[in-house]
Amino acid sequence: MRLELGSIFIKDIQFASELKIESGTLYVSKDALRQVVLEDEKIKGVEFDIAKPGESVRITPVKDVIEPRVKVEGRGGIFPGVIAPVDTVGEGKTYALKGMAVVTAGKIVGFQEGVIDMTGKGAQYTPFSQTLNLVMVCEPVDNIKQHDYEQAVRLAGFRVAVKLGELAKDLTPDETRVYETPTIKEGFTMYPGLPRVAYVQMLQSQGLLHDTYVYGVDAKKIVPTILNPTEVMDGAIISGNCVSACDKNPTYVHLNNPVVHDLFDEHGKTINFVCQIITNENVYLADKQRSSDWTAKLCKMLDLDGVIVSQEGFGNPDTDLIMNCKKIEAEGVKTVIITDEYAGRDGKSQSLADADAAADAVVTGGNANEVIILPKLDKVIGTLDYITRIAGASDKTVLEDGSLEVELQVITGATNETGFTKLSAR
Amino acid sequence: MKRGYVIITNNPIVGGALGGKCEVIYITCTYEDILKKIRDKIHLGYRLMSHPLSGSVKPGETPYKSVMLSADANRVDMKSLSMIESAIQSCAKFNFKQDCYDGKILEDFQQVDLSLIKSGIDSAGIG
Numbered sequence: 001m002r003l004e005l006g007s008i009f010i011k012d013i014q015f016a017s018e019l020k021i022e023s024g025t026l027y028v029s030k031d032a033l034r035q036v037v038l039e040d041e042k043i044k045g046v047e048f049d050i051a052k053p054g055e056s057v058r059i060t061p062v063k064d065v066i067e068p069r070v071k072v073e074g075r076g077g078i079f080p081g082v083i084a085p086v087d088t089v090g091e092g093k094t095y096a097l098k099g100m101a102v103v104t105a106g107k108i109v110g111f112q113e114g115v116i117d118m119t120g121k122g123a124q125y126t127p128f129s130q131t132l133n134l135v136m137v138c139e140p141v142d143n144i145k146q147h148d149y150e151q152a153v154r155l156a157g158f159r160v161a162v163k164l165g166e167l168a169k170d171l172t173p174d175e176t177r178v179y180e181t182p183t184i185k186e187g188f189t190m191y192p193g194l195p196r197v198a199y200v201q202m203l204q205s206q207g208l209l210h211d212t213y214v215y216g217v218d219a220k221k222i223v224p225t226i227l228n229p230t231e232v233m234d235g236a237i238i239s240g241n242c243v244s245a246c247d248k249n250p251t252y253v254h255l256n257n258p259v260v261h262d263l264f265d266e267h268g269k270t271i272n273f274v275c276q277i278i279t280n281e282n283v284y285l286a287d288k289q290r291s292s293d294w295t296a297k298l299c300k301m302l303d304l305d306g307v308i309v310s311q312e313g314f315g316n317p318d319t320d321l322i323m324n325c326k327k328i329e330a331e332g333v334k335t336v337i338i339t340d341e342y343a344g345r346d347g348k349s350q351s352l353a354d355a356d357a358a359a360d361a362v363v364t365g366g367n368a369n370e371v372i373i374l375p376k377l378d379k380v381i382g383t384l385d386y387i388t389r390i391a392g393a394s395d396k397t398v399l400e401d402g403s404l405e406v407e408l409q410v411i412t413g414a415t416n417e418t419g420f421t422k423l424s425a426r
Numbered sequence: 427m428k429r430g431y432v433i434i435t436n437n438p439i440v441g442g443a444l445g446g447k448c449e450v451i452y453i454t455c456t457y458e459d460i461l462k463k464i465r466d467k468i469h470l471g472y473r474l475m476s477h478p479l480s481g482s483v484k485p486g487e488t489p490y491k492s493v494m495l496s497a498d499a500n501r502v503d504m505k506s507l508s509m510i511e512s513a514i515q516s517c518a519k520f521n522f523k524q525d526c527y528d529g530k531i532l533e534d535f536q537q538v539d540l541s542l543i544k545s546g547i548d549s550a551g552i553g
Contacts, residue, residue: 109538110531111487146537206480208541220545243538244482283480283542284494284549315479315516319509344519353479353512369519389527391487391520409484 002180003230004093006072006173010100013050013132021167026100028134028164036159037138042152045139049381051103053130055118056378061386062114062412063104063150063242064157065128065250068097070165071234078165079235081216083158089234090227095168100132101252102164104157105382106139108150108209113390114245114412120375125414127422128252135381136160147208154240158251179230179264181273184302191272195305198274199229199259200295200328201418202320204241204248204312205280211240212249212312214278220287224279224294226302229260232276241312244391246368246414247340249312253413253420259308259338262419274302279324281317288320296327306334310418314342314368318353329358340365340415345407365415366423368392369407376402431475431550434467435492436460437539448547449497458517460491465510471499474506476546478513481538485513486520488535489527492543494550 009024016027030048037046051057071077074092077084103116116128123129138156140149182190203212205220212219214237227236237254249257260276267273279295282288299307307328311321318339325335337359341351347367369392388397392407399405408414413421432449433440436457441450453463461478468474476494479485527535 109534110528111483111534146534147541204482205545206482206542207545208538210482210538210542220549241482244484248482282545282549283476284546285475285477287549288477313482314484315513316477316481318479319477342516342519349519350512350515353516354509386531389531391484 001091001228001230002178003090003233004176004178005233006093006095007098007175008095008168008171009174010097010132013100013134015050019167021171026164033160033163036163037136037156039159040152040156042141042144042148043138043156044141047137049135051118051133051135051381053118057118057381058377059103059105059116059133059135059381060114060384061105061107061112061382062116062245063106063108063153064239065252065412066102066157066161067252067255068102068161068165069235069255070095070169072169076234078162079158079238082213082238083162086215089236090231094234095171095173097165097168100134101128102157102161103128103133103135104138104153105135106137106153107383107386108153108242109146110386111390112242112386113410115410116412117374117377120377121372122374122411124422125408125411127413127420137382150209150240150242158238179233181228181275184274187272187274191268194270194272196274196303197263197271197306198277198299198302198304199263200277200279200307200309200324202309202311202317202324203237203278203280206283206316209242213238213240219280220282222280224277224291224298226298227276227278229264229273229276232257232260244313244409245412246409247313247365247417249416249418253416253418256420258419259310274304281313281320283316288323292320292323292327295324296331299328299333300331304333308336308338310338312417315353322354322356322359326356326358336361336363338363338365338417338419340417341367342369343367345369345371363419365417365419365421366408368409368415371405371407374404374406430497431494432497433492433494433543434460434464437490437492437536439536440492440540440543443540457485457489457491458514461510461514461517464493464495465514467495468506468510469502471502472496473503474509476543478510479516480542483535483538484520485517488539489532490535490539492539494543494546
C-alpha cells in the first residue's frame with residue numbers, strides 16, 4: 001500500500017469572517033465552525049480561542065488534540081467509519097495541516113486532567129506547546145450524561161478538524177513524503193537479508209473515557225488484527241481516551257505515531273517494516289489472555305524477527321504489556337516494549353504493576369510521578385477550577401505566588417508511551 | 427440463573443445499575459481496603475476475573491473500585507494473588523485526597539467505575 005503524505009505548513013491562525021488558508025495563514029470564521037459544532041443537538045454552545053507557542057497561556061482540561069487532514073486521492077476519507085463512510089484508507093494522497101492542532105477542552109467530568117502550557121517549564125514537557133492551537137470549549141445541553149457529553153465533544157472535534165482539512169484540498173503541499181509497504185510475499189523477495197519487524201500497538205479499551213475506536217469500532221470489541229501502517233495516517237484509529245493525560249494517545253498521536261514513522265525511516269535500509277498489529281487492553285482477564293495469545297500467534301504467522309510493543313495507560317495495561325511481551329518472546333520473536341513509569345515522587349517505587357524477565361528491552365517515557373513547578377500564566381483557556389483535584393495534584397498544588405506544584409501526569413503528552421514527547425535522556 | 431462470578435465493590439451505584447443480573451457484594455470502605463478484602467477472598471481460593479487496577483483513574487484519585495471474582499472457590503490462584511498484591515502496592519504511590527471531592531465529582535467517579543466493570547461484564551457475556 002502506498003500513501004503520499006503532503007504537508008501544508010500553517011504559520012499563523014487568525015480569526016476572520018471567512019474560513020480559508022492563504023499564504024500559510026489559517027483564517028478561522030467562528031460562525032462557520034460554530035455551525036459545524038452545533039450540528040449535534042447535545043451541544044448548546046462553543047467558544048473558540050487561539051493559543052500560540054510562547055504565549056503566556058494555559059489550556060486545561062484538554063480532552064483531545066487533532067491534526068486536520070484531507071483525503072485528496074484514493075479510497076475513503078479522513079476518520080473512516082466515524083466522519084467519512086467506512087472504506088479502507090491508507091493509499092493514494094493525503095494532505096495534513098502541519099504546525100497546528102485542534103484542541104478540544106472542557107470538563108467532561110469533574111476530575112478531567114490535561115494541561116497544555118504554551119510557555120515556561122510545562123511547555124518543555126508537552127509537544128502541543130509547539131503547535132498553533134485552535135481550542136474549542138463545548139458547552140453541553142443541561143443534564144447530559146457523561147457518555148453522551150464525551151461522545152459529542154469527541155465527534156465535534158473531528159468534524160471541525162475535517163472542515164479545516166478540506167480547506168487544503170486544492171493547495172500545493174510545501175513538502176511531500178511517500179510511505180509504502182509491500183505485500184508479505186513481495187517483502188520477502190525485496191528485502192531477503194533484512195529482519196522482519198512489526199509494530200504492536202496496544203489500544204486503550206476499558207470503558208467510559210477509556211476508549212479507542214478503529215474504523216469506528218470500539219477497540220474493546222476487536223480481536224488483534226493487522227493494519228497497513230499508512231491506514232493510521234488517514235485516521236483509522238481515533239481516541240476516546242480522556243484519562244491519564246500524560247500517557248494517553250490523543251488522535252494527533254495516532255495520526256503521527258512516531259513508532260510508525262521511525263520504522264518507515266528504517267524500512268528497506270536496516271529492517272523490513274512488515275505491518276502494524278493492533279490489540280486491546282480490556283479489563284476482563286479472559287480477554288487479555290485471548291488478545292495476547294492472538295497477538296503472539298500473528299507475530300509467529302508473519303515470520304517476524306522482532307516487534308516494538310507500545311502500551312497506553314497505567315495499571316491494567318501493564319498486565320497486557322507483559323503478557324504480550326512474554327508470549328511473543330516465547331514464539332522466538334524479539335520484543336522491545338515502550339512504557340512510562342509510576343515510580344513514586346522519589347522514583348524509588350516499582351515502576352509497573354507487572355514485570356517479567358522476558359521484558360529485557362524497555363524504553364521509558366519517564367516517571368509520571370515526577371514533581372515540577374508550573375509558573376503562573378496570564379491566561380487560562382478552559383478552567384483551573386479542578387486543578388487541585390486531579391491526579392498528580394493536591395490541595396497544596398497552588399503555591400503562594402500562583403504557581404502550581406504538580407506531577408508530570410497532569411501534562412498532556414508528558415510521558416507518552418509511543419515516544420511522542422519532547423524530552424529524552426540523550 | 428447462577429453466574430460464574432460475583433462483583434465486589436465499594437461503589438454504591440453498582441448494585442442498582444446491574445439490576446440483579448449478577449451477585450453484587452457491596453462493602454463500605456476505601457479503595458485500598460476493597461483491594462485488601464479481595465485479597466482475603468483470593469486467599470480463600472476465589473479467582474480474579476477482572477483487573478484490580480482497571481481504569482486510568484488512579485488509586486486514591488477515585489474512591490471507587492469494582493472487581494469481578496469467580497463465584498466458586500478452588501485452590502489458591504497464584505496469578506490472582508500476585509496481581510492483587512501488586513495492585514495494593516500501587517496504592518502507596520499516589521496521594522489519597524478523596525475528602526476534597528464534592529457530590530458531583532463523586533458521581534462522575536461512580537459512573538466511570540460502573541462503566542469499567544460493565545465492560546468486563548459485557549465480555550463475560552451477559553450484556
